[in-house]
Amino acid sequence: MSTILIGGAGFIGSRLARRLLERGEHVLVIDNLCRGRRAFLQDMPGHAHLEFVEADAADPDALLRVCTPFHARFPTAVVRHMAANSDIPAGIADPAVDLRDTFMTTYAALQVMKTLGLKRLAFASSSAVYGDHGPETLLREESGPLLPISNYGAMKLASEALIGAAAESFLDRALIFRFPNVVGIPATHGVILDFIRKLRTSPGRLEVLGNGTQQKAYLHVEELVEAMLFIEERASGKLSLYNIGPEDAGCRVSDIAEAVVARVAPRADIVYGTEERGWVGDVPKFRYCVDKLARLGWKPRLSSLEAVRRAVEEIAAQEGLC
C-alpha cells in the first residue's frame, strides 16, 4: 500500500502519516509548510518509508512534478487530501487564502490524479459545508441546502462538488469525510491553543470571543484518524460521504474555557463577550448526526468534553506547561 498525503505535515495530516507508516505503507507527504511543520514528521515509525517534499499543492504543475516519480514506483497510490487553510477568520478577511489552500489544492489534486491515472481519493471535508441550520436541525449527510457561512466552508463544499464530478468522470473510489472540530496534538490552531496562549500572556484573565454558549462537537484526532481508515475499509460504492464526530451534541466554549483555566491558570477570571457568535462565519450551535457511521460499525470512545479535556492536557504539555 502507498499514499500520496497532501497536507501531511499539518495537525491531522501528520497524525494520519504516522498511522499509515505504522501499518507499513509507503507515504509521500507534500506540504507547503504554511501551517504544517517538518518537526511533526520526526520520530515516525518506519521512517524509511516516509518521503517529504515541500511544495505548493495548489499548483497543478508543481504537484505533478512531485507526484510523477512516486507514481512511477507506486502506481496504485491512494491520494489523501488533508491540506486546507484552517484559520477560518483569516479566510473571511481574505478569500484568496481559502481559494488557494482549501480549494485549488483539491482542483490540482484531481488534475494530477486524472493525468497519472490515480483512481482513489480520500478527502477531509468539514461540517462547515452545512452552514447555519439552527440548533434544532440534526445535520445528516443528505441535509440541505448547503449554504456555508464561511469561505472555509464554501471552499470545502466547492471541493466536494469537484470530487463528485471527478467520481462520475474518472475516479474509481472517492471518500469524503466531513470532520467536526478536531482536537489534540500537534496543535497548530484552534480554541484550546488560543486559550492557553492567551493565559500565558495574561495569566489572571481569559477573554473569550462570544458569550461562551457556542456549542460544537469535538473529536480527538486519534479517533478521527481511526474513523477515516475504518470507513475506507468498510464503505462501499464509488462515492462515499460520511460525517465523522462524537455522538453527543457537543460541548460549549465555556466548558473549554473552564477546562483550560483549571489546567493552566486556576485563579484566572474568565471574561465572556456578549455576542452569540465568536466571529463572522462561526456557527454558534449545531447538531451533527453520525448515525451513518455508527451503522457502518464505528463509534468514538470519547465524548466531546472528554476529547477536549484530553486535548487540554496534551496541548498544555506541548506548550511546555508542567
Next chain:
Amino acid sequence: MSTILIGGAGFIGSRLARRLLERGEHVLVIDNLCRGRRAFLQDMPGHAHLEFVEADAADPDALLRVCTPFHARFPTAVVRHMAANSDIPAGIADPAVDLRDTFMTTYAALQVMKTLGLKRLAFASSSAVYGDHGPETLLREESGPLLPISNYGAMKLASEALIGAAAESFLDRALIFRFPNVVGIPATHGVILDFIRKLRTSPGRLEVLGNGTQQKAYLHVEELVEAMLFIEERASGKLSLYNIGPEDAGCRVSDIAEAVVARVAPRADIVYGTEERGWVGDVPKFRYCVDKLARLGWKPRLSSLEAVRRAVEEIAAQEGLC
C-alpha cells in the same frame, strides 16, 4: 435602478438586459464574448442606458477597473451574474474552463462587490448542482447531498457556497436561482441548436447522443427572465434560493428530436445511441420541484414541450430556415 450585468451578452444575459432596459434601468454589460456576442445587444430599447465593456470577469482586477466608474455614478447597482461556461462536455474535458468562466467569475464578482460596497447580488445557478438522485427523487431547494456529476454543476455549487459565505459576511441581499434547461433565442448552444445544425449538414439523418430517453425540464428564456425579476421583487430574507422551472416532469430528448425534425427536415431518420446518458456528466432523468416558486406566486405558462416547440420555431428562424 441600475445593474452590473456580468455575462450580459450571452443567451440569457442579453434577454435579461433587454428586460431591464425596457423598465428604464441603467445597465452595464460585462462579457468576455467567449460565447456572448455584441450583436445580441443591438436594437435594445433605451439603448442610451446600455453600456458594454468587453472584459474577463474572472479577473478581479479587470472587473474592478470596469465596475469602479459605473459604481461612481450608480452606487446602489445590483450585480447580476449570468456568466458561465455553458458547454458541459467541454468543462469535463478541461476543468480549467469551468474553473475560470463559471467559478472564478463568481469569486471575482464577490471580491469587487466587497471592495466597492455593492450589497445586492442575483446569481444564475443550475439544477446541475443536485447531481444524479435518480428519476424518483423530487429535487427541492433543500435536497441533499449535493454531489454534481459535471464540473459545470460543481462550479455552480462552488459559486453558491461562496455566495452563502458572502451573505453572512457583507451582502445585504443574495438571490440564487437554480435554472433548468433554458431554451429560446439568441441560441448559442444546446440540444435544439445542435440538432438543427446537424440536420443542415446531413438533412437525411439525425444522430442523437444517448438513447433518447433522457428527460429534462425546459423553460423558455422569456419566462425565466420573468421569474427572476418576480422573485427579486417578492422574496424576502438575506439569502433566497429558488428552483425555477416548468411544473411538469420535463420532456424527452426524443420529443425534442421529433419536434426539430418535423420543423426542419420532415423526412429525416432519427438514429438513437444505446447509452442512457448523452455524455459523461449528463443527468439522464430528474424531477425538479418548483413548489416554492409557486407559493411565492409565479407559475410558467408553457410546459417543457411547449417551450421546446416554441424555441424550435425561433431557433429555426434564427438559423435562416424559412
